[in-house]
Amino acid sequence: ASEIIYALLLEMGTEFTTDIATCIYEGIYTDTGSFKYSNTTSKTMETAAALLKHGVNPSLVSDNMELRSRSQVEMLRKVLETLTFLKDGKIAYIEIAPELYDRNVDTDAFISYPRYIEGVEIALLFKQPEENLTRVSFRSKEIDVAKIAVSFGGGGHKKAAGCSIYAPMKEAEKIVQEGAVVETDHGVQPDAVRDDGDLDILLVHLLPVGLAPLVVGGVGELLLGHGQAAVDHGVILALDAPVHQQGPFGAEL
Numbered sequence: 489a490s491e492i493i494y495a496l497l498l499e500m501g502t503e504f505t506t507d508i509a510t511c512i513y514e515g516i517y518t519d520t521g522s523f524k525y526s527n528t529t530s531k532t533m534e535t536a537a538a539l540l541k542h543g544v545n546p547s548l549v550s551d552n553m554e555l556r557s558r559s560q561v562e563m564l565r566k567v568l569e570t571l572t573f574l575k576d577g578k579i580a581y582i583e584i585a586p587e588l589y590d591r592n593v594d595t596d597a598f599i600s601y602p603r604y605i606e607g608v609e610i611a612l613l614f615k616q617p618e619e620n621l622t623r624v625s626f627r628s629k630e631i632d633v634a635k636i637a638v639s640f641g642g643g644g645h646k647k648a649a650g651c652s653i654y655a656p657m658k659e660a661e662k663i664v665q666e667g668a669v670v671e672t673d674h675g676v677q678p679d680a681v682r683d684d685g686d687l688d689i690l691l692v693h694l695l696p697v698g699l700a701p702l703v704v705g706g707v708g709e710l711l712l713g714h715g716q717a718a719v720d721h722g723v724i725l726a727l728d729a730p731v732h733q734q735g736p737f738g739a740e741l
Contacts, residue, residue, distance in 0.1 A: 490515030
């Protein structure tokens with residue numbers, strides 16, 4: 489998005505000040521995970537280099553963006569104690585229990601720690617901000633975690649996604665972990681030739697008629713492989729085929 493803004497401002501003939509250039513650079517820095525993510529292209533680096541010519545200080549930006557508060561570090565220490573591995577180390581997850589959750593502490597970056605452990609294919613972060621609400625973040629190096637998130641009413645990108653599950657954290661963990669295990673069994677396959685049969689069977693098992701907690705509230709339809717299911721405010725009214733995609737439900741990364 490920040491690269492698009494830069495291109496738009498160029499097209500408009502905007503005079504770049506150091507402040508404008510720094511804001512755009514910070515956006516690119518964030519969008520690309522400090523130039524680590526796969527969306528970092530040669531065009532990205534060219535744009536960043538052009539912004540430096542307008543007075544951007546990359547060292548200062550990096551220092552400010554990577555700065556952590558004491559409360560963040562103290563919470564991170566406790567969260568890392570929950571680090572758990574599944575599937576011979578292919579899946580790793582951490583959790584923020586209700587008694588530890590603090591809405592004033594930014595925990596978005598915590599999932600990077602299990603994500604970058606050698607051998608981990610899917611990283612998960614569970615946090616429970618309310619009694620019967622668990623927010624789940626997914627990260628991966630190659631596996632399409634958006635497929636898992638979508639199956640629970642969420643969404644996102646191939647390597648970064650999330651969902652909300654209306655259930656206590658321990659229940660949500662069990663449900664999502666089963667989906668992640670199935671996904672690691674599939675491995676990385678081209679979307680055009682991939683067979684999601686095993687995941688579909690799992691979803692049919694997890695989404696019986698009338699069970700609401702696994703679907704974010706909304707009115708719409710689940711689009712099925714060979715049929716449809718009506719959804720009324722998050723309650724599945726009918727389910728007669730494997731779930732592949734779904735309609736207008738919210739997502740939170």
